[in-house]
Amino acid sequence: MYELNLIGIGTGNPDHLTFQGAQAIREADLILIPRKGENKADLAGLREQIIAQVTDTPPEIAYFDIPKRRTEDGYLRGVDDWHDAIALRWQEAISAHPQARQVALLVWGDPSLYDSSLRIASRLNPYPAIRVLPGITALQALTAAHAIPINDIGAPYVVTTGRRIRDEGWPKGVDKVAVMLDGECSFQCLEMSDYHIWWGAYVGMKEQILVSGSLQEVATEILDTRANARSEHGWIMDIYLLQKRRNGAEVS
Structure with a gap:
């Protein structure tokens, strides 16, 4: 034994x-x-x-x-x-x-x-x-790198996969979703003007890359950055947090 x-x-x-x-x-x-x-x-x-x-x-x-x-x-x-x-x-x-x-x-x-x-x-x-x-965890490292809390006061959040976002859409009852294991950037399936994103690759490593902002405004930057980083290193590990805007308000 x-x-x-x-x-x-x-x-x-x-x-x-x-x-x-x-x-x-x-x-x-x-x-x-x-x-x-x-x-x-x-x-x-x-x-x-x-x-x-x-x-x-x-x-x-x-x-x-x-x-x-x-x-x-x-x-x-x-x-x-x-x-x-x-x-x-x-x-x-x-x-x-x-x-x-x-x-x-x-x-x-x-x-x-x-x-x-x-x-x-x-x-x-x-x-x-x-x-x-x-x-x-990757989730801890992401929120620390962006210096943000993962949840609002008294509010829940969901940790899910890119596949479920693609197949099922935005989870009900939450404003924040952390997405892992997403090699296809499934945020593209959402109405991008409705969300804010905090994205990170190689989080915690010297190669760390961070992007945040209105999803509609930074989605192309994330896609290009991710593709270039994967080509350079031969692999990539990334994770992101999405927040749904309330009544179209900007996320601070």
């Missing part, structure tokens, strides 16, 4: 790692690092940098390749099969190190918010003891 530590490492800034997370890295016998292809090698490199920064003698590292997700059988079936395949890669890497009792996985962002690490871990057999060590 081993313990699997899911350690939130923030959004790309090594300083986002908590003291608790750093201690778990130092205590690990084995750390799993995913590889997502040559154009995303810096994602693995960042994890290596964090490990080196908090340890004098780095623990053993096991690399595994992330399989491609299939889409021909529909979104949910594709994700479910993809998680099965990733769990198998985890299992193979861990089984190759039977002496490891403390295994760690460094999770970009936070294991609790739009991340599937816990769902993938539930597929492991034998099922390990699980410990989650939270980090800075």
Whole structure:
């Protein structure tokens, strides 16, 4: 039996790692690092940098390749099969190190918010003891970078995905919506004159890019900036917060 530590490492800034997370890295016998292809090698490199920064003698590292997700059988079936395949890669890497009792996985962002690490871990057999060590979420990093609160006084907000915005439109009963996992800039499906946006890419990293303003006025800037950044780096992680204008009023 081993313990699997899911350690939130923030959004790309090594300083986002908590003291608790750093201690778990130092205590690990084995750390799993995913590889997502040559154009995303810096994602693995960042994890290596964090490990080196908090340890004098780095623990053993096991690399595994992330399989491609299939889409021909529909979104949910594709994700479910993809998680099965990733769990198998985890299992193979861990089984190759039977002496490891403390295994760690460094999770970009936070294991609790739009991340599937816990769902993938539930597929492991034998099922390990699980410990989650939270980090800075992308949503925290975005609101901090723009120096804004996420909600108005006593008001709710919704965290959702770009796919749901495209398929279902604006959620009912809220004026603020945070959108994650949106590779298609789904804000284009909305009546853009009705919204204000706070957008960020590589939030918390030295490459951080921020844009905010009336959605109608900055949408093209965001689309162009996002495309150029992805071309330059080979990957992009972005997130945005939308606020619905009340009676056409400007958002401060």
